[in-house]
Ligand SMILES: Nc1ccn([C@@H]2O[C@H](COP(=O)(O)OP(=O)(O)OP(=O)(O)O)[C@@H](O)[C@H]2O)c(=O)n1
């Protein structure tokens with residue numbers, strides 16, 4: 045079986061409010077995207093790594109790799125307007141059959157265990173996504189400006205890697221973009237596939253706001 049990792053890093057990180065795109069911000073001395081690639085490179089299944097980056101950042105990334113002596117082999121693919129289009133570009137670059145894990149570049153703390161479980165479960169079930177139970181209460185915002193409580197027991201929080209049979213995910217991504225496509229599972233589900241849930245990790249945070257980088261630095265320090 046052949047394994048692939050599409051690592052999407054084509055965003056601009058508006059919520060981070062940093063002049064440098066968040067995937068390049070330093071975590072434990074190197075761009076956080078390098079930690080993410082290293083996590084997949086440690087996987088014993090040897091996934092082929094495809095990195096999706098905004099075209100205007102390809103040469104900057106090359107410079108960063110040289111500065112940090114980063115030599116893990118990976119293909120660099122052009123990013124798209126939304127995450128959806130970036131994933132689609134990454135999938136297009138896969139020519140063979142196999143299992144593909146789509147992962148946010150900005151989740152650098154993903155563990156080797158979660159990566160391996162994702163590939164194994166997707167191989168058996170056709171797909172799988174990691175989830176964790178919410179620890180806050182949740183409410184639905186209604187159109188009339190009011191709100192109502194949601195049952196927390198009916199909710200789960202979705203992470204990446206989201207892992208699929210390559211042919212299935214490529215086919216699912218043939219549809220035009222819709223606003224509700226916030227992840228790969230929502231795209232596959234739209235094509236009629238049942239989505240299988242596996243246990244995610246609290247430390248597998250998505251670095252989105254400035255505080256997240258501080259939290260990731262603590263997690264990273266405790267890991268080393
Ligand atoms: N056009 C895009 C938009 C997002 N992503 C990637 O998808 C992941 C999750 O997206 P998000 O956290 O929203 O990143 P940004 O879009 O960069 O952040 P923001 O929404 O705050 O601008 C990130 O690794 C991001 O680089 C991508 O590859 N291509």
Ligand SMILES: C[C@](O)(CO)[C@H](O)COP(=O)(O)O
Pocket residue numbers: 127148202203204226227228250
């Ligand atoms: C894919 C994702 O990380 C799953 O939780 C999430 O949907 C990405 O959302 P974003 O708004 O692109 O950060």
